[in-house]
Amino acid sequence: MSLATFLDLTLSGLVVGAIYALFALGYTLVYGVLRLINFAHSEVFMWGSFAAVWLMMAMGARSGMSIPAAIGFLLLALIAAMAVSGxxxxxxxxxAYSRLRHKNAPPLVALISAIGASFVLAEIMGLRDKIAGWVGLDGVLAPYVARARDTTSFPNPLPNVTLFEVADFPVRSNQLIVLFAALIMMVAxxxxVRRSRLGRGVRAVSQDPEAAALMGINRDRVIQLTFLLGGLMAGAAALLYLMHIGVTRFNVGFILGIKAFTAAVLGGIGNIxxxxxxxxxxxxxxxxxSLIFGTEWKDVVAFCLLIVVLLFRPTGLLGESLGKARA
Amino acid sequence: MAETTVDRAGAHRAESAPLLQMQQVTLRFGGVVALNEVSFEIHRGEILGLIGPNGAGKTTCFNALTGVYQPTSGQVVFDGQPLGRRKRYQINRLGIARTFQNIRLFQNMTARENVLVGADAHHRTGVLNALFRLPRHRREEAEGHRLADELLELMDLGHRGDDLARNLSYGEQRRLEIARALATKPKLLCLDEPAAGFNPVEKQRLMDLIRRVRDMGNTVLLIEHDMRLVMGVTDRIVVLEFGKKIADGRPEQIQNDPAVIAAYLGVEDDES
Amino acid sequence: MRRFLDAVGDAPRGVRIAGLVALALLAYALPLLNPPIITTPESDFRAVLFTVASYALVALGLNIVLGYAGLLDLGYVGFYAVGAYTVAVFGSLHGNLPFPLLMVLAVCITTASGLLLGAPTLRVRGDYLAIVTLGFGEIIRLVALNSEWLNGARGITGIPRPPSVELFEIPRLTWEGWVAYVDLGDKSVFMKFALLDATPYYWLTLTVIIFVLFADVLLQRSRVGRAWEATREDEEAAELNGVPTFRFKLLAFAMGAFVGGMSGALFASRQGSINPEPFVIQISILFLAAVVIGGQGNRWGAIVGAIVVAYLPERFREASEFRVLIFGLALLVLSNFRPQGLLPPRRRRRVNRETDRKQQMEGGVVHG
Structure with missing residues (x-):
């Protein structure tokens, strides 16, 4: 194996990993406060990706635009994706959750409810041509809704230039942008969560819901906030994913969501x-x-890694809990 | 198991060794020392009270000797054997059973089923026995039901056998926990604040019940807040404060121990 | 509805058994009766019946894992796949064992795989079990897809069928409106296992279901069933009362795998050929939905759930484009408005009744 191949795999691994991480935050935050797997988070991501694509289409983005305009477009797409995902x-x-929470339903029922929401959200996207047809808008919206079950590509206006080369391996601009943007969002x-008052509320509820309630923290508001934060991050992840991969589809969230959830568990769910x-x-x-075993074994490697880590460190690499380690 | 069900009057074996020895047990959680080199013994056939202010480490002590936590150092020796790294159910089968401070019944099972689960601790019926209704299954089911009925009767729950645990009253739930623990045929019964939330009449009945359980040949370890109950029913008392043992003696000695008075009796304000 | 269920539950034993026998006979007769409204106009009713039955079998197995022991298994399809592939591999691709032997082998291998997966993973916390099993299900499918030894995406054909004993022919009914005719041109041969007529497979599966139901009842009312229930209710309390919870969880896992594998083996034999495609995670979720919709912990609920999940989409095929959407909506509505499932276990129904009564009484006090 050449050094260039190794660098290529490392960098693209980090880029994809950063996207997983950003996507995983939604699972981790919600799990932290509710102890529930938000199965529908994958669709939150998927809707964000379509928001970005549609906005770009509506604004007429194309390659060969000036760099400042392209950056402006991408920022707008980021806002759109985050807003829609949120x-x-x-x-x-x-x-899917609030009604069941107030009924104190068992966690499994909430999971099924979220699975239902996930199917509905994915299918609405996958049937958007039919649904637009019902209200007679399929003609007007044709570019956006046609061939609803196929992949849709993202018109990225930013040229993907080679910034520099390391040992014959070209480092491209898009990869670095995606990697750093993801890291910045995560740090933010x-x-x-560490410093703001709202963030303290999130941490308090995740550590001891009853005590938090006694301290006058509104649990419902905190829960909504965690969903919102997770959604915003998923929206950002969706745009970065589009910049890296270039296409989306109504069912893109499913496998990616499983991967992101795996990432959350791997690191220690509930822990940012x-x-x-x-x-x-x-x-x-x-x-x-995939280098060692072949690309087709990529997912197998991912799941085996998860199982091995959980066997030796049952609470993930960094342990559970939001913000602070628990005794 | 040669012993007959509840009646184990012969269990006062002539062994002089204590039933349970806590030997320098220390339990640390991160930086917090929950138990600090605690040592005491429980003798066969006695009722030992374990008292101390809130947060003194009483429940932690229970958790250490029922296998919920592993001591950081020191060891627990039960019936001549160190508990070591035995699993919780194995410790139960050695003969330590407990109740919980916050009631932990199997809420969606009936009262009788709750007791049956305890009785099953000594049963061996597996899939094959159950599927083919083999003699072992039939014998164990019959034995379990008989034991359950006896214990429910003993705990004044005879009429509640078919009700779900969650539908029992608070006091009934507390008694059902004791019945479930007794069904595992323990040598040592550990009760974690069994009288919490009881009125004086119920407390009196509970005291009688604890004595009766002891008279049947059991050894009882009792965590309790209510001083009068503890003084009235126990043979000996161990006092903990901040994870350390500060006194160990007969009730009247404890009552007059200046360290105990300072630590515990002086701050009696949270009593019901 | 609840009153009806309670009446059923409270009926004398004899009446209940007679009812169940009648129900079983009706179930056996369904492919012959081909009743209007129930029959599926746009797909082969007999094939649909077989699918429903194999889902019901799977749901019964998963109900042990999920409903009794409370273990969230999102990769149950993995066991289904292992059962199907065992039959295919040793019956066609790398061997030619006869069907009965294959069934035994399939059950042994799936049970072993359940133990193998459960032994390390059942020690991790309950929530993680979901993701670990999900990973397991995917691994099984990907191995089938990528392994040359398993023929990869091409799949395996020529899977053996159960030995046919052709005893007699049974005609079936056709309906014109509400009038039934005996159709002598369309007969099922008892028991000829072939590709075209799924009826014998349906009967075989139904018989297996009845056996599993018996075993299920016997187990649930024994030390084993109590240990599962106690573990589900409060694992620590169970352990401290002498229940070796890990061992019983592993047992539940193995039993679930056993039943799932059996269903997979029947599925493979009925299809005659398999490939990795039908073993996607979504199917696991469908199985899970069957158990939860029906009411976890109730074997009849699991069967009803399987019928909902497997039959309704076939019956309303004209809406096939929208079936996943409708299915998702159904899950959402059901879990929000009937969280205990369509048929919650009898005991939980009793609780609900009691809670209702309490609420009525409290309401009465307020208004009075």
Missing amino acids: AIALVVEKV LDQF RGALLGGLTLGLAENYG
């Missing part, structure tokens, strides 16, 4: 820094694993 995450909380979220570590580990392990 909104969908709140809808999921409202529709980590600091928010754990999500980062888990994401990067998973991304690298997948890439190195």
Whole structure:
């Protein structure tokens, strides 16, 4: 194996891992406060990716634009993706969780409810041509809704240039942008949860819901906030994913969501820094694993890694809990 | 198991060795020392009270000797054998059973089924026995049901056998926990604040019940807040404060021990 | 509905048994009766019946794992796949063992795989079990997809069928409106296992289901069933009362794998050929939904759930494009408005009744 191949695998592993990590935050935050797997988080991501694609299409983004304009477009797409993902995450909380929470339903029922929400959200996207047809908008919206079950590509206006070369391996701009953007978002979220008043509320509820309630923290608000934060991060992850992979589809969330959840568990679910570590580990392990065993065994490597880690460190690499280690 | 069900009057074996020895048991959680070199003994056939202010380490002590936590150092010796790294169910089968401070019944099972689960601790019926209704299954089921009925009767729950645990009253739930623990045929019964939330009449009945359980040949370890109950029913008392043992003696000695008075009796304000 | 269920539950033993026998006979007769409304106009009713029956079998197995022992297994399809592939590999691809032997082998291998997966993973906390089993299910499928030895995506054909004993022919009914005719041109041969007519497979599966139901009842009312229930209710309390919870969880896992493998083996034999495609995770979720919709912990609920999950989409094929959407909506609505499932275990029903009564009484006090 040449050094260039190794660098290529390492960098793309880190990039994919950073996207997993950002996506994993939604699972980790919600698990932290609710002890539930938000199965519908994958669709939150998927809707964000479509928001970005549609906005780009609507604004007429194309390659060969000036760099400042392209960056402006991408920032707008980021905002759109985050806004839509955040909104969908709140809808999921409202529709799939809040009623059950107030009824004190067993966790498994909440999981099924979230699975239902996930199917509905994915299928609405996958049937958007039919649904637009019902209201007679399929003609007007044709570019956006046609061939609803096929992949849709993301018109990235930013040229992907080679920045520099290391041992014959070209380091491309998109990869670095994605990697750093993901890291910045994660640091920002980590600091928010650590330092802000709202973040303290999130941590308090995740550590001891009853005590938090006694201290006058509104649990429902905190839960909505965690869904919102997770959704915003998933939206950002969706845009970065589009920049890296270039296409999306109505069912893109399913496998990616499983991977992101794996990353969250790997690092220690409920733990924000754990999500980062888990994401990067998973991304690298997948890439190195596919080098050794072949690309078709990539997912097998990912799941085997998860099982092995859980056997030896049952609470993940960094342990559980938001923000602070628990006794 | 040669012993007949509840009646084990012969269990006062002439062994002089204590039933249980806590030997320099220390338990640390991170930086917090929950138990600090605690040593005491429980003799066969006695009722030992374990008292101390809130957070003194009483429940931690229970958890150490029922296998919920492993001591950081020191060891627990039960019936001549160190507990070592035995699993919780193995410790139960050695003969230590307990109740919980916050009731932990199998809420969606009936009262009788709760007791049956305890009785099953000494049963061996597996899939094949159950599927083919083999003699072992039939014998053990019959034995289990008989024991369950006896214990429910003993705990004044005879009429509640078919009700779900969650539908029992608070006091009934506390008694059902004791019945479930007794069904595992323990040599040592550990009760964690069994009278919490009881009124004086119920407390009196509980005291009688604890004595009756002892008279049947059991040894009882009792965590309790209510001083009058502890003084009235126990043979000996161990006092913990901040994870350390500060006194060990007969109730009247404890009552007059200045360290205990300072640590415990002086701050009696959270009593019901 | 609840009153009806309670009446069923409270009926004398004799009446209940007679009812169950009648129900079983009706189930056996369904492919022959081909009743209007129930029959599936757009797909082969007999094939649909077989699918429903194999889902019901799977749901019964998963109900042991999930409903009794409370273990969230999201990769149950893995056992189904192991059972199917065992039959295919040793019956066609790398061997030519006869079907009965294959069944035994399939059951042994799936049970072993359940033990192998459970032994390390059942020690991790309950929530993680979900993701670990999910990973297991995917690993099995990916191994089948990528392994040359298993023929990869091409799959395996020529899977042996159970030995046919052709005794007699049974005609079936056709309906014109509400009038039934005996159709002598369309007969099922008892018991000829072939590709075209799924009826014998359906009967075989139904028989297996009945056996599993018996075993299920016997186990649940024994020390084993009590230990599972206690573990599900409060694992630590169970352990401290002498229940070796790990061993019983492993047992539940193995029993679940056993039943799942059996269903997979029947599925493979009925299809005649398999490939990795039908063993995707979504199917696991479908199985899970069957158990939860039906009411976890109730064997009849599991069967009803399987019918909902497997039959309704076939019956309303005209809406096939929208079936996943409708299915998702159904899950959402059911879990929010009937969280205990369509048929919760009898005991839980009793609790609900009691809670209702309490609420009524409390309401009465307030209004009075």
